[in-house]
Amino acid sequence: MTLRPTLLALALTLSPLPVLAADAPAKYRSVQEILAASPDSDWHAPAAENLLYMDLDAGRVIIELAPEFAPEHAGNIRTLAREGFWNGTSIYRSQDNFVVQFGDADADDPAKARPLGSAKTHLPAEFQRPSRGLAFTALPDRDGWAARTGFAGDFAVASDGEHTWLAHCYGAVGAGRNNDEDSSIGAELYVVTGQSPRQLDRNITLVGRVLKGMELLSATRRGPDPMGFYEDTAQRTPIRSIRLASDVPADQRTPLRVLRTDSRTFAEAVEARRNRRDDFYKRAAGHIDLCNIPLPVR
Template identity: 65%
Template structure:
C-alpha cells in the first residue's frame, strides 16, 4: 500500500475544510473529526452552533462501551441542571438517509451484506439502494453519530458518539451519522470501559473531561492540524482498494478477492511544507 501512496500526485489528496472540521481537545491530546453536511445538514449546522458557543467545553466523556462506542455530552440527569443550548436547536429532524440523486458515489466492486451497494461519498463510507433512490453513511470504525432516544427525531447533536469497535452496521439508517474521526481515535479507544449499563461511567471521577470542542475555522491557523485525505474518486484509491482485496504480500498465500466497506483504509497525511 505504501508504494501506491508514494506514487500519488498532489491532486489525489484533499485538505480538510476548516468549516467542517471539529477538534475535540482532551488532556491526552486532540481528536480531529470531519463533519458530513451533505448527509446531515441540520445536525451539522447545530453542531457548528454548539461548538461556536462552547457548549461542550467543560463537559465530559460519559460512556465507553467495550467493542462499541465512546460517547460524550452533558452527564446531568435532571433536565433543570443541564447546560443551556444557547442558540442551538433543541429538536431536529431525523437524518438517517438522503436522496442518492446528486451524490457522487465511488462504488466498491464487492457485495455488501447490509446494502445493495457500498462505497464512498464525499470520502465517507456510505451505502445506497438504487431501487429506493436513497443513500446513507455507514457505521464503520470512527463514525460519529448523534445519540437519540426512541423517537427518530430525538437527536439534536448534543450527545455524540464515536464507533470504537467492530462496525455496528445494524445501526445504519437508524441513527443520524454526522461525520467521522480522521485522526486521534486512539485517544478514545483506550479509555477505561464504563462499568454501568451500556458502558456508562457510574461515578463522576471516572469520566474524562472535555477541555474544548471547536471548529477548526474558529481556531487560529497556527493552532490547526494540517491534514490531507486521499480522495476516493482517484485511480490511486482504486489501486489501493484492489491491493487490499487481493493481498499480494509475500506472507499471504490465498488472496481474498473481496473487501468489506469498513475494512478499506482511508489514508490521512500531513502535507509536506
C-alpha cells in the same frame, strides 16, 4: 505462495489482448508504496468549517462533519461548537466493542443540564438522503447490509439506489437519541469503537467521522456493563474544548490531507487490500468489506 503472478502469466500466454498486458501490474505494490507514489492532486484538505477539533488532555481528535448527509445536525453542531457547549464536558460512556459517547453527562437532568444557547432543540431525523446529485464511488464487492456500498467524499456510505446513507463503520460519529427518531439534536455524540454496528444504519443520524486521533478514543477505559456509562464520575475523560477548525487561529490548526476516494490511487489502494500478494499473505481474500477500508490521512 504468490498465486496471482502465475495466473496472470497464464492469462497473458492465452490471451493476445494488449489491454490485459497494459493493465496487468508487473509487481504487487503495497498500500504504503501506492500512497508514497501518489500525486499531490489526489489529496484534498477538508473545509475548515466541517472540521471539529476535540482537544483532550491526551491530544487532539479531529472529526469531519458530513453536511451533505445531515445538514441540520451539522448546522446545530457548528452552533454548539461556536458557543463552547462542549468545553469542560466529558466522555461519559465507553462500551466495549461498541461506542464511546460524549457531551453533557447531565443532559437528562433539567436542574443540571447545560444551556443549549442558540442551538435548535428539535431537528428532523437525517437517516438518509436522495442519491441524486451525490457523487459515489462504488466498491466491487457485495455487502449483506445494503445493495451497494462505497465512498462519497470522505465518507463510507451504503445505498439502495434511490437513497444513500452514512455507514456505521469504525470511527463513524453519530447523534445519540431517545426512542423518537427525531429526538437527536447533535449535543450528545458517539463514536464507533468496535466491530461495525451496521444494524444502526438508517436508525440513527450519523453526522460525520473521525479523521485523526481515533486511538485517543478507542483505548478509553470501558465503563461497566451493560452500557458502559461510568458509575464513578471520576473515570470520565475530560474534554477541554471542541471547536470548529475555522474558529481556531491558523497557527493552531492541524495540517491535514485526505486521499480523494474518487482517485485512481484510492482505487489501487483498495485493490491492494482486496488481494494482498506480499510475502506474508498466502491467500488473497479477493474481497473487502466497506468497513475494512481505512481512509488515508496525512
